[in-house]
Amino acid sequence: MKFTKMQGIGNDYVYINCFEETVKDPSAVARFVSDRHFGIGSDGLILIRPSQVADCEMDMYNLDGSQGAMCGNGIRCVAKYVFDHGIVNKTSISIATKSGIKYVDLTVKDGKASLIRVNMGSPILQATQIPVVADTEQVIDAPIQVDGQEYHYTAVSMGNPHAIVYVEDTDSLDLAKIGPSFENHVNFPDRINTEFVQVLDKHTVKMRVWERGSGETLACGTGACAVAVASILNGHVSPDTPVTVKLLGGDLQIFWNRSENLVYMTGPAVTVFDGQIDLSFLGE
Numbered sequence: 176m177k178f179t180k181m182q183g184i185g186n187d188y189v190y191i192n193c194f195e196e197t198v199k200d201p202s203a204v205a206r207f208v209s210d211r212h213f214g215i216g217s218d219g220l221i222l223i224r225p226s227q228v229a230d231c232e233m234d235m236y237n238l239d240g241s242q243g244a245m246c247g248n249g250i251r252c253v254a255k256y257v258f259d260h261g262i263v264n265k266t267s268i269s270i271a272t273k274s275g276i277k278y279v280d281l282t283v284k285d286g287k288a289s290l291i292r293v294n295m296g297s298p299i300l301q302a303t304q305i306p307v308v309a310d311t312e313q314v315i316d317a318p319i320q321v322d323g324q325e326y327h328y329t330a331v332s333m334g335n336p337h338a339i340v341y342v343e344d345t346d347s348l349d350l351a352k353i354g355p356s357f358e359n360h361v362n363f364p365d366r367i368n369t370e371f372v373q374v375l376d377k378h379t380v381k382m383r384v385w386e387r388g389s390g391e392t393l394a395c396g397t398g399a400c401a402v403a404v405a406s407i408l409n410g411h412v413s414p415d416t417p418v419t420v421k422l423l424g425g426d427l428q429i430f431w432n433r434s435e436n437l438v439y440m441t442g443p444a445v446t447v448f449d450g451q452i453d454l455s456f457l458g459e
């Protein structure tokens with residue numbers, strides 16, 4: 176099976192062009208290819224499929240084989256893939272996802288897509304829709320007990336669920352310990368992605384993420400959008416200008432247009448290498 180490894184600020188996935196290839200069991204393929212020792216090495220698997228309703232479809236799977244409804248870093252790479260491979264010959268592209276159709280604009284350099292802006296849609300703040308268990312309609316700066324310690328979190332869905340926790344210093348966190356405790360907390364019936372955020376100034380925040388189904392990754396695009404929304408709701412950053420979100424793998428620019436109630440994410444997408452792998456032992 177042919178594949179392409181791509182990354183968006185270090186959040187790396189194995190991409191399979193399902194205009195040409197067929198994947199029978201994406202969860203099993205995701206678990207195998209993601210393994211950094213026995214597989215290709217990635218945070219998960221993304222299938223690029225034909226779509227009846229958009230220019231193409233993104234179907235994403237985490238490292239543990241679970242399906243994600245949206246992937247911010249992944250969707251920039253999907254847009255780059257379909258443009259660079261001549262599958263879609265325009266710089267404004269629509270991509271169907273499990274959380275609806277997203278619209279993407281590309282900047283082209285030397286014939287290849289480079290900087291990519293995605294209309295990520297409207298943030299979801301209703302606790303029942305995220306979903307989080309809460310006795311209020313929205314969860315903004317609410318207390319939560321995790322591993323016997325009290326934290327405060329804000330809950331936002333960008334098509335997938337995020338808990339945003341503000342901390343003094345992201346560098347000193349033991350994410351491998353607290354990440355799984357947030358992910359599997361009883362308040363989060365579908366598990367959750369958790370962003371730990373340090374506010375740097377009125378326009379800039381720094382974050383580390385523990386992703387549902389993949390563990391700590393170098394970046395999360397939907398997470399960065401959720402962090403920008405939460406940071407505005409909590410009064411940490413200016414609501415009128417884009418927020419620079421600094422992640423371990425690089426920066427994303429996020430703008431929540433409050434009059435449209437739409438979140439825009441701008442960042443790069445990079446092809447790492449193409450390859451071919453024998454997955455016949457998985458029945459593929």
Ligand SMILES: N[C@@H](CCC[C@H](N)C(=O)O)C(=O)O
Pocket residue numbers: 186237242243244245246247248249335336368386387388389392394395396397398
């Ligand atoms: N890394 C992604 C999000 C991937 C899905 C997430 N782990 C989930 O299960 O919701 C991004 O860039 O948004």
